Amino acid sequence: MDKKNEVILTIGHLKKSYGDTEVLKDIDLEIKSGEVVVIIGPSGCGKSTLLRCLNGLEKTDEGRILLHGEPVDPKSAGIFRMRERIGMVFQSYELFPHKTILKNITLAPLKVQKRKKEEAEAEALALLERIGLSAHRDKYPSQLSGGQKQRVAIARALIMHPELLLLDEITAALDPEMVREVLELVLSLAKEGRTMLIVTHEMAFAEAVADRVIFMDGGSIIEEGTAEQIFHYPKTERLQRFLESLKFD
Amino acid sequence: MESIITDLGFDVLFKGNNAMRLLEGLLVALRISMIAVLISLPLGGLLGVLMSLKRKGIRFFGRLYLEIIRIMPQMVLLFIVYFGATRAFGLKLSPELSSLIVFSLWGTAEMSDLVRGAVQSIPRAQYESSAALGMNTAKTYCFVIVPQIIRRILPNTINLITRMIKTTSLVMMIGIVEVLKVGQQIIEANRKSSPNAAFGVFATVFLLYFLACYPISLLSRYLEKKANG
Numbered sequence: 001m002d003k004k005n006e007v008i009l010t011i012g013h014l015k016k017s018y019g020d021t022e023v024l025k026d027i028d029l030e031i032k033s034g035e036v037v038v039i040i041g042p043s044g045c046g047k048s049t050l051l052r053c054l055n056g057l058e059k060t061d062e063g064r065i066l067l068h069g070e071p072v073d074p075k076s077a078g079i080f081r082m083r084e085r086i087g088m089v090f091q092s093y094e095l096f097p098h099k100t101i102l103k104n105i106t107l108a109p110l111k112v113q114k115r116k117k118e119e120a121e122a123e124a125l126a127l128l129e130r131i132g133l134s135a136h137r138d139k140y141p142s143q144l145s146g147g148q149k150q151r152v153a154i155a156r157a158l159i160m161h162p163e164l165l166l167l168d169e170i171t172a173a174l175d176p177e178m179v180r181e182v183l184e185l186v187l188s189l190a191k192e193g194r195t196m197l198i199v200t201h202e203m204a205f206a207e208a209v210a211d212r213v214i215f216m217d218g219g220s221i222i223e224e225g226t227a228e229q230i231f232h233y234p235k236t237e238r239l240q241r242f243l244e245s246l247k248f249d
Numbered sequence: 250m251e252s253i254i255t256d257l258g259f260d261v262l263f264k265g266n267n268a269m270r271l272l273e274g275l276l277v278a279l280r281i282s283m284i285a286v287l288i289s290l291p292l293g294g295l296l297g298v299l300m301s302l303k304r305k306g307i308r309f310f311g312r313l314y315l316e317i318i319r320i321m322p323q324m325v326l327l328f329i330v331y332f333g334a335t336r337a338f339g340l341k342l343s344p345e346l347s348s349l350i351v352f353s354l355w356g357t358a359e360m361s362d363l364v365r366g367a368v369q370s371i372p373r374a375q376y377e378s379s380a381a382l383g384m385n386t387a388k389t390y391c392f393v394i395v396p397q398i399i400r401r402i403l404p405n406t407i408n409l410i411t412r413m414i415k416t417t418s419l420v421m422m423i424g425i426v427e428v429l430k431v432g433q434q435i436i437e438a439n440r441k442s443s444p445n446a447a448f449g450v451f452a453t454v455f456l457l458y459f460l461a462c463y464p465i466s467l468l469s470r471y472l473e474k475k476a477n478g
Contacts, residue, residue: 057377084383094378098396108382111392153378160382 006033014063023049025219034193038206041216047199051166055086087162091169093149095141102137105156127155147178167198215239258449261439274428275457278417285352293360301368318358324419326351331423348420359409367401407469411462
């Protein structure tokens, strides 16, 4: 792992619009090595778009994104190399349906990183062991539950040894009873000191995992702080209203 | 035993080189359909990919082409190309070339629709998750997208091939002597000596088509099973 407290990702004055709608209004954010940052906010606040910009899946209009000082730019030839260093897990898992679980995990290390087959498979098997799915190595994604698929998707991202892991609402498509197995895996990654930027609607999980919580609304960062500050001592009215809207009493 | 063979009209098969002629007729049918398949698959694949792009002009003409080919009975198409082209444009197309044109036009149209549907059915997120793993466009297509497209179109493509083989029976209408026509000729020639030849000959023709198409169906079932893991 990198040295703690070293800034690895810098987002400066990031702006993006779809037509006339500004989805990201001048976002500034720094992420340090080993930090777990959770972004919360109402639907459509721009949090998923921000995440997608960070590995070049969306073009930005203005501003810059730097990983260790190198720009993340979807128009540059270096974007593929940058994406190897920034892993991403999606809401709908997006495993490759025509490949077995093991091959889903080893495809990118073999074809993108050109690693040796034995080495990549050994690491994939170790990851499968860790996520408790060794017995399923030769099954196809359609034979797995949602929670199992999402854990495989995380393993598939981990094997690339990313410096930063982006998790985009990874439990939003799961049945409630499967959410826990996925979140526990993420929690264990956090304990290992992995740098992660997480978008989630699971507030209890956000509170448990986050070093820092960011509240976004209307394309801007409204408030940020520790989980304690954000969830128990919200300063802005918008955050208070958002947290209120999640309660039932 | 011998009387049963004669009663059912199978005896004509053993007269002269009738059996051999039927087999040769089958080869004519297979040659036409296979050449048309070899032309249709790549052309249809290409057109299907073009159709999946959201270009209005290409889609309009592709759609028009597909609908025209689908609406017209294959026999009408054969007549248009063979008789029509000769009359209207003074082109002397041989029957075999005419049938190759018609079968290729038809196969290309059907194939393009299969490929278009398959390409459009691959979710955008498959491209994105490949990109997120650092794959460039070529790798994404090579390892993720194209293999999925191939599995999706496989069963229907094999179905199309067997349909093309069977439909070659129409080419006798423009004078090609393929297996069905040979059968008719044998029946006609032996009307006096073997009045029951029709059953035996057509049963044999049926068997020949079956022998040509069944292995392809088996292959399709095997590939489908393999594709579904």
